[in-house]
Amino acid sequence: MNSAECLWVYEVEEFGPLTVTIDSHGGNLTAESIKNIEANKQKILQEL
């Protein structure tokens, strides 16, 4: 493939540290964040 719109396979050394947002134990930082944003939104709208 010659374009930038594709998947690349890399071999890397010293990879990370990384943030795992979704793990295999059911943890999901994005879902948690969405929940928090939703709750904050309700509060904001009431006070507006």
Add this chain to the structure above:
Amino acid sequence: MMDIAQVVEDTAAKLLEISATKLPSKVKEALIQDEKDTEGSLGKSQLKAINENVNLAETFTKPMCQDTGLVSFFVKVGDKFPIKSEVKTALIKATEKATEKVPLRPNAVDMFEGNTKNNVGLRGYVPWFYFDLVEGDKCEIIAMPKGGGSSNVGKMKMVPPGKGIKGVKEFVVEAVAAAGPLACPPYTVGVGVGGGEDMCMNLAKKALLRPLYQYHEDENIASIEKELKDILNKLEIGAMGLGEGTSVFDVHMEFAARHPASLPVGVVISCWALRHAGATIDREGNVEFHLH
């Protein structure tokens, strides 16, 4: 005689390169400041990665993000500027050229024929042009490539006019909350109010071109922009949506008159990679790149 069309083409190709590889200085500073100010390690690490990436992109003149956006140009053509419709042709050629040279990711996909591979649509419209006719003998070009991820969270609503400015604010809060972590925050938010259903979106996009922390010249509007910025940061979206760091750098609003029966509100959200670059060309073909 200088070939003006060629100057326009070369300048626009350069602008696409600058916008893809170098952030406007205000945006760059805001990201660096945010990295300093963010206490949580989760948010700080995201901002550190973004800033490192921004530096590498600038050093090697390579795109700061794999998504180099859908190309649009904001153009003001002076009455006495030697070429008019040829400007369009030159901008299309510039887009093809920059796609090869920078390179830009081929992002123009035809519904039926697939990716055109050169960022130019098969049926016109892409790159998209916002043309304005102005006095004088110059031509101003601003290139604005906008990523798909942050365009996906744009929203438009015909707010019931009775709700007034409160309805506008509510919708902006709803739109940015819905974007949440999805579109690579910290965000800059453009809001267009009034006009018709299409114009409010155009205005919202145009509002993103205003430098960060430069508020509307109308004080009333400026204070609403600042109020919304504070309110939106209470959503706690944070860097890359992880809840730590600034959620929204700035809110820019543009207002047009509206029909008595409607109150259109457009919200266009930019990811951290708020990219644009501009230049002015005079009738002799001298090019002045805008402070970036």
